[in-house]
Amino acid sequence: MADTEFDVVVIGGGPGGYVAAIRAAQLKLKVAVVESTHLGGICLNWGCIPTKALLRSSEINHLLHNLPEFGFSADNIRFDLAAIVKRSRGVSKQLASGVGHLLKKNKVPVFDGRGKLAGTAGDKRRVAVTKDGKDVATLTAKHVILATGARARVLPGLEPDGKLVWSYREAMVPDAMPRRLLVIGSGAIGIEFASFFRNMGAEVTVAEVVDRILPVEDEEIAAFAAKQFEKQGIRILTGAKIGTPEKKDGSVLVEIESGGKKEKLEFDRIISAVGIVGNVEDLGLDGTKVKVEKTHVLIDEFCRTGEPGVYAIGDLAGAPWLAHKASHEGVLCVEKIAGLDVHPIDWTNIPGCTYCRPQVASVGLTEAKAKATGHEVKVGRFPFIGNGKAIAMGEPEGMVKTVFDAKTGELLGAHMVGAEVTEMIQGYVIARTLETTETELMHSVFPHPTVSETMHESVLGAFNQAIHF
Known part of the structure; x- marks a missing residue:
């Protein structure tokens, strides 16, 4: 027994x-x-x-x-x-x-x-x-x-049926590639599915109820990511009001209001990714x-x-x-x-990662939250287009943003968008855990050529010392 x-x-x-x-x-x-x-x-x-x-x-x-x-x-x-x-x-x-x-x-x-x-x-x-x-x-x-x-949270009228309206489970085991897909919700789950299906050839629309995608990320990083998604052909509708889907034989009609404009759009499948x-x-x-x-x-x-x-x-x-x-x-x-x-x-020392293309990663306070909590800030930015390894990889679209307390040099937050940033964010996580200031980060030697050099340059940039931008 x-x-x-x-x-x-x-x-x-x-x-x-x-x-x-x-x-x-x-x-x-x-x-x-x-x-x-x-x-x-x-x-x-x-x-x-x-x-x-x-x-x-x-x-x-x-x-x-x-x-x-x-x-x-x-x-x-x-x-x-x-x-x-x-x-x-x-x-x-x-x-x-x-x-x-x-x-x-x-x-x-x-x-x-x-x-x-x-x-x-x-x-x-x-x-x-x-x-x-x-x-x-x-x-x-x-x-x-x-x-x-x-x-997964289920919204009334958007209950997954396993056929036309998918939860994350059905979205992971599709029996056919939808030609037209609507993803409702632009958090990490929604954006990852949007990225997967778009890169596999589907026409993807993302509808988000608030005024921007990736709402927990730094606003500047989210805006950069949105531009990259739109370049890839993903249609993004923010501030969206979504009507009850009308199911047809093999497709769904959905009325979406965004930016003061109402449209009735037809999709083969809907993925609901509206939280948990x-x-x-x-x-x-x-x-x-x-x-x-x-x-x-x-x-x-x-x-x-x-x-x-x-x-x-x-x-x-x-x-x-x-x-x-x-x-x-x-x-x-x-x-x-x-x-x-x-x-x-x-x-606040727990990193967040979204594995879309380009990837998004962050730790600590956003610039807006740092200011809202009373910090006087110094902000550094460095674009991937100024990094040799990123260009050599064919991944020049990205940026690193660092937020410091202007008085103490404390690293308040770090925010990244671009190739392999989900692997690089750990450097800033360790820095925050060790209560590192800009001095230690500036004195750290980053290997060349690596994409991680953008992290160093962003720190330097916050204090007007960036070399390559």
Whole structure:
């Protein structure tokens, strides 16, 4: 009979939950994971990883159609959509199975089912595990970490039907390439899908309810990205009011109002990407001191809820809704439980990345937010067109923007758009974590020729010392 008494029980096996469990095992805590669907969560199975595999294929398709620029030629270029999807699913499956292996290696048992708080047993909490409506087990633990993630928000009239109106799941496994696609929402998910389908040849329209795309990014960077998307042929409608779709045989009619103009447009498919809601239902929160606000569990800087012994991490605990944020919270939460001296989480030091073409990445405060919070700022900018490696790669469209406190030299924020900026942003993340000022960044030697030199030049530019621009 399986052991049911633990130090820590983690409900949810996504990038927050499984990482928390492994760290707990490393710290010699007796830990179990409860997962009802798939280890790795949405990120590994239906989010971060499989979308990157799709986007890689779309980048290759883009390059194949621009071979003359690099001195090559090819005829009859075509793609096999089923094979592209199969590769994406294969990458996901490989990594998800790897999570199972890691948990087994660390001797972490996984209970297959849905977990919920079910009262207390002395100084411990009970977790009831059910599968298909049947009781599987009752676990006890002094500490319970809720890591149940989130799901796509559904707007009335835009409920995914799996045929004409897609959620992210259908968008990742299309059986045919739509000729005309409407993406509703221009956050990271919406823009990544828009980029994938446009680079695969679809006519793409993005409709965003606010006045600009990528609304959480620095306004200047978002505007730069929007121009690049429009050059690629993506139509962007901001401040959009979207009517209820009229479904026809194989297509959808949608009335969209933007910029004072109403249009009735026809699309083969619609992707709804309008945010997420936390999976707070059926967790046994009634009668506890766990507080829920706008579908997310409220936590403190150590991921503790208002209920002693109950914690929440990842998407369930609110923005930013990022896998790496969930993993970091999982480690921090467990280390606090184990009695280690840990630093509270600083959510402003968590980078955000969008893997469109061109990529977008950022950390810290935008220029507008820095000013709004009372900082006198110095801002540096450097364009990719002034960087030798970017030009040699055929990727001259991009820029780096850095925001400093004018009095102290503190790096308040960094914002980037261009090729491989999702790989480069970590340099600024480390700088912020180390509380680096402009002096240390200026004195750092960046290798040449690399695109990362734009990061150095942007810092120099904030203090009127840029060399190559």
